[in-house]
Amino acid sequence: MxxxxxxxxxxxxxxxxxxxxxxxxxxxxxxxxxxxICGSLAIWRIGSDLDWAGDFVFSNGLLSHWQVWxxxxxxxxxxxxxxxxxxxxxxxxxxxxxxAEEPETKVRAVANVS
Numbered sequence: 001m002x003x004x005x006x007x008x009x010x011x012x013x014x015x016x017x018x019x020x021x022x023x024x025x026x027x028x029x030x031x032x033x034x035x036x037i038c039g040s041l042a043i044w045r046i047g048s049d050l051d052w053a054g055d056f057v058f059s060n061g062l063l064s065h066w067q068v069w070x071x072x073x074x075x076x077x078x079x080x081x082x083x084x085x086x087x088x089x090x091x092x093x094x095x096x097x098x099x100a101e102e103p104e105t106k107v108r109a110v111a112n113v114s
Contacts, residue, residue: 021090024083031080035073042069 045066047053058064 016090019090021087024087024090028080028083028087031076031083035077035080038069038073038076042066042073045069 041057043066044053045056045064048056049066056064062068
């Protein structure tokens with residue numbers, strides 16, 4: 001006995017570059033917010049060193065230095081910028097589909113004029 005199982009056609013896999021542009025845009029947005037938070041922590045640490053702000057969250061260790069927070073902020077923002085460029089490149093390369101030409105048909109206009 002031979003049994004054949006037939007599956008329907010699934011989604012078409014494309015090899016176009018930048019097909020994850022929506023995900024890249026979302027990730028770039030989230031990374032911008034993370035960069036802002038890291039920059040705020042760097043400013044808080046500077047203010048804590050100058051006795052303008054309260055005690056910093058991390059009192060000792062690697063994360064207790066403002067330079068580390070500023071470096072993380074710059075690196076994360078750079079990564080977000082690269083993802084945004086990737087997403088824009090994908091949007092720019094999408095081919096525009098031109099509508100098919102419709103055959104000319106005669107149009108009759110009727111108006112009720114009183």
